[in-house]
Amino acid sequence: MSTGIEAQIAQWRAFLTERPAVSPADADELEAHLRDHLDALTAAGLSPDEAFLVAARRVGAIDDVAKEFAREHSERLWKQLVLGQHDGQPNGFGTALACAVLAALTIVSPALFGFGMTGNEPFYTVNAVPVVLAFVTGLLAIRRSASPRLIAALAVPFVVTVAALNAYPFEDGGSTQALSVLHGLVLLWLVVGIAYSNGHWRSTRHRMDFVRFTGEWVVYMALIALGGGVLVGLTLGAFAAVGVDAELAVANVVLPGGAAGAAVIATWLVEAKQGVIENITPVLARLFLPLFTVFLTVLVATGVVQRDVVGSPRGLLILFDLVLLVVIALVLYTLSSRDRLAPPGWTDRLMVVLVAAAIIVDTFVLAAMLGRIGEFGMSANKAASLGLNVVLWVNLCGTVALLVRFLRGRSRHDAVERWQTSFLPVYFAWAAVVAFAFPVLFSFA
Amino acid sequence: MKVGKDLVAASATPIVLGILADGESYGYAILQRIAALSDGELAWTDGMLYPLLHRLERLGAVESRWDVGGNGRRRKHYQLTPDGKALLAEQRQQWQVVTSTLSQVWA
Numbered sequence: 001m002s003t004g005i006e007a008q009i010a011q012w013r014a015f016l017t018e019r020p021a022v023s024p025a026d027a028d029e030l031e032a033h034l035r036d037h038l039d040a041l042t043a044a045g046l047s048p049d050e051a052f053l054v055a056a057r058r059v060g061a062i063d064d065v066a067k068e069f070a071r072e073h074s075e076r077l078w079k080q081l082v083l084g085q086h087d088g089q090p091n092g093f094g095t096a097l098a099c100a101v102l103a104a105l106t107i108v109s110p111a112l113f114g115f116g117m118t119g120n121e122p123f124y125t126v127n128a129v130p131v132v133l134a135f136v137t138g139l140l141a142i143r144r145s146a147s148p149r150l151i152a153a154l155a156v157p158f159v160v161t162v163a164a165l166n167a168y169p170f171e172d173g174g175s176t177q178a179l180s181v182l183h184g185l186v187l188l189w190l191v192v193g194i195a196y197s198n199g200h201w202r203s204t205r206h207r208m209d210f211v212r213f214t215g216e217w218v219v220y221m222a223l224i225a226l227g228g229g230v231l232v233g234l235t236l237g238a239f240a241a242v243g244v245d246a247e248l249a250v251a252n253v254v255l256p257g258g259a260a261g262a263a264v265i266a267t268w269l270v271e272a273k274q275g276v277i278e279n280i281t282p283v284l285a286r287l288f289l290p291l292f293t294v295f296l297t298v299l300v301a302t303g304v305v306q307r308d309v310v311g312s313p314r315g316l317l318i319l320f321d322l323v324l325l326v327v328i329a330l331v332l333y334t335l336s337s338r339d340r341l342a343p344p345g346w347t348d349r350l351m352v353v354l355v356a357a358a359i360i361v362d363t364f365v366l367a368a369m370l371g372r373i374g375e376f377g378m379s380a381n382k383a384a385s386l387g388l389n390v391v392l393w394v395n396l397c398g399t400v401a402l403l404v405r406f407l408r409g410r411s412r413h414d415a416v417e418r419w420q421t422s423f424l425p426v427y428f429a430w431a432a433v434v435a436f437a438f439p440v441l442f443s444f445a
Numbered sequence: 446m447k448v449g450k451d452l453v454a455a456s457a458t459p460i461v462l463g464i465l466a467d468g469e470s471y472g473y474a475i476l477q478r479i480a481a482l483s484d485g486e487l488a489w490t491d492g493m494l495y496p497l498l499h500r501l502e503r504l505g506a507v508e509s510r511w512d513v514g515g516n517g518r519r520r521k522h523y524q525l526t527p528d529g530k531a532l533l534a535e536q537r538q539q540w541q542v543v544t545s546t547l548s549q550v551w552a
Contacts, residue, residue, distance in 0.1 A: 029472065029495060029521045036473040036518070037491070058491045065492035072496040072503070 005048045009034065015062050021070035034059055095142055096268030103135035103264050104257035111252040122172070124256070125181055126165040132260045133188045134158050136267050137195040143271065144198040153199075157191045161435065168439045175381045176439040183384075183435040189214070190428045204414070207421035212336050213270055215281030215329075220266040228258050282337030285330050286347065292330055293350050296323075296357035303364065317385040320365045324392040327358045328420075331399060335417050344407045352407065355400045362393055380442040384434050391430055395423050448487050456487070457497055459540055462525065462533040465507060469524035472498065498523055506532050 009031065017027045034055050041051035059065065107128060110120070137158070141151055161184045170177035196213055197206035232250055239246035331354075334347055366389060373382055398419050405411040464470060464478050472494050479487055501507045506529035512522045525533070 025521075026495065026499075028519060030492060032471075032518055032520045033473045033491060033495075036520075039516075060490035060492035064490065065496075068493050068496040069499075072500050 005038070005052055008049075008052050012056055012062075016066070019062070019066035019069070021066055021073050023073075026069060030059060030065075091272050092143055093268065093272070096139055096265060099135050099139040099142075100261035100264035100268075103132055104261040106131055106135070107260040108253045108257040111256075122170070122177070125177070127162060128256065128260075129181065129185045130158055130162045130165075130188060132263045133185075133192055135260070135264050137188075137192050139264055139267055140192065140195040144195070146195065146198055150195075150199045154191060154195055157188060161188060164436055168444060170439065170444050174445045175379070176442050176444055179380055179384050180435045180439055183431040183438075186431040187428060187435055190424060190431070193424070201424075204418050204421050207424055208336060208417060210424075211332055211421070212279060212281070215333055215336070216270040216274075216279055217266050219280050219284075220269050221262060224262040224266060225259075228262065232258075279337065281333045285333035285336075289330050289334055289347060289350055289354065292326065293354040293357070296327075296354060296361065300357050300360050303361065316365055317369050317382065317389055320362055321385050321388050321392065324358060324362060324389065324396065327354060328392060328395060328399075331355065331416075332420055335420065338413070340412075340414050340417075342413075344409075348403060348407060348413075352400060352403045355396050355403065359393065359396050359400060362389065362396070366390070366393065380438050380445060383442075384438065387430060387434070391423075391426060395420070395426075446486060448483075453487060453489065456540075457489075457494075458501070459533065459536040460487075461494070461497060461501070462506065462529060462536065465523060465525045466530070466533055469522050471512075471520040471522050473520075475523075501529065504532075505529070 012034070013027055013031055016022050016030060017024060022030075037055035037058060038048070038051045041054055042048055046054065110123075115123075137154055140146075141154065146154070165180055165184060168177075168180070170180075193207070193210040193214075194201045196210045197203070200206045201210075232254060235254070236246055236250060331351055334351060338347070366386075369382075369386060369389075373386070399416060402411060402416045402419055406413050406416065460479060461475060464475050470478070472491075476489060476491055476494060479489065498507065498509075502509055502523070505526060507523045508526050509521050509523050511519055514520050
């Protein structure tokens with residue numbers, strides 16, 4: 001058949017497959033029908049163009065046909081991510097599953113030799129996170145076919161973290177151990193980012209992609225944890241009903257193994273569904289951006305009326321670290337889905353209000369805390385939260401300045417994005433300082 | 446004379462099942478057979494046949510498989526299942542009641 005007709009058929013087919021209710025197989029079926037009819041019509045003496053017009057009209061208006069398909073296949077209007085296959089192409093689920101199983105086995109293997117979590121909490125606290133993140137990094141390195149040099153470079157921070165955290169003589173129940181573990185987690189997560197970008201961690205675009213990945217990963221972990229919680233609850237209940245106490249097995253094997261596997265599977269899920277399902281984190285960010293802005297402005301107003309924002313300073317710094325982290329997350333994830341060339345909109349103005357309110361409140365908190373530290377002396381906890389607070393404060397001041405410039409049309413929007421992603425190495429450096437230097441500075445207390 | 450839309454829709458299932466009772470077939474051939482049997486007076490929008498076939502497949506009345514025809518064209522062939530035969534028998538009884546009633550009313 002002539003190329004002109006082929007092009008018309010291809011275009012007709014493209015219109016058809018655009019509809020979510022029409023699957024590629026349906027399009028094949030309808031195309032075979034159209035071609036059969038075309039053959040019959042041209043055999044009867046019509047020109048190919050005439051035949052196409054008649055045959056396409058006989059199949060029906062694409063809107064109507066698609067609507068009829070949608071009535072029969074309403075499930076197709078929901079984008080589906082089927083485990084293990086997507087359009088028949090392998091998507092690496094096998095590798096991910098193998099990594100997840102290995103991660104789970106590694107985490108539970110000490111328990112199988114009688115070295116369970118119960119009674120050996122410090123060992124698990126220090127080593128669980130690096131082990132799990134090593135498997136996440138490994139999976140990403142396999143998926144990206146990372147070079148041997150990059151893999152070696154990725155291994156260094158893991159080895160250093162595990163070695164330092166195991167060698168340090170931490171005091172039992174001291175705060176430096178908890179700080180080291182927490183900041184080791186941040187540090188190694190940023191190493192995951194290097195694996196995610198396959199070594200291109202200097203580029204703003206790759207950093208932003210990793211920020212998106214992080215958000216989706218957290219959402220998927222939360223969803224898996226929800227399902228896992230239901231499963232564990234039902235398991236415990238069912239075993240209790242038949243008179244078996246499964247609590248120890250669940251605590252030592254099921255929970256740690258499950259969490260380790262989930263971290264790896266969540267990594268694969270984010271990758272597999274990236275182009276299939278809408279990202280959820282930006283939606284959450286847009287939902288909570290106005291609410292959080294209201295919360296912070298009310299807080300500032302209350303502070304002005306009471307002439308005191310700080311009130312009781314106990315634990316306030318840590319609380320405000322969390323507030324600032326949420327503000328930065330809202331800014332980041334609102335940015336992450338923004339059309340970079342769009343003119344200033346209401347979200348940009350809201351972000352200015354949100355960030356400005358956060359800076360005002362935090363400035364009061366910082367001043368009060370500096371006074372308190374001068375009075376009562378420094379501790380590891382105070383120093384860590386103060387340092388983070390200062391880093392975030394600087395970040396937000398820069399953000400608000402760049403946002404205002406953008407609103408006035410003096411700079412492009414991606415300046416904010418570049419400023420935000422330029423903080424990833426700062427977070428990395430600060431996490432390294434707290435994880436490795438703080439225990440020594442504060443004599444492992 | 447063209448048969449009205451509602452009547453076409455109501456008779457679609459028994460007609461398709463009846464044609465498939467003669468042996469497996471595919472969409473275009475089914476429509477050709479309907480056109481031949483009704484002298485072109487049972488007019489369908491061709492595309493609407495496929496959602497119907499898919500519905501019958503979901504209900505278990507027909508089975509489908511892809512086959513390559515003589516001219517190398519891949520076509521989806523449909524075949525009646527035992528459930529489909531039962532459904533056809535049931536529909537046939539119902540339609541016999543309708544047609545016999547109509548013929549007596551109009552006699």
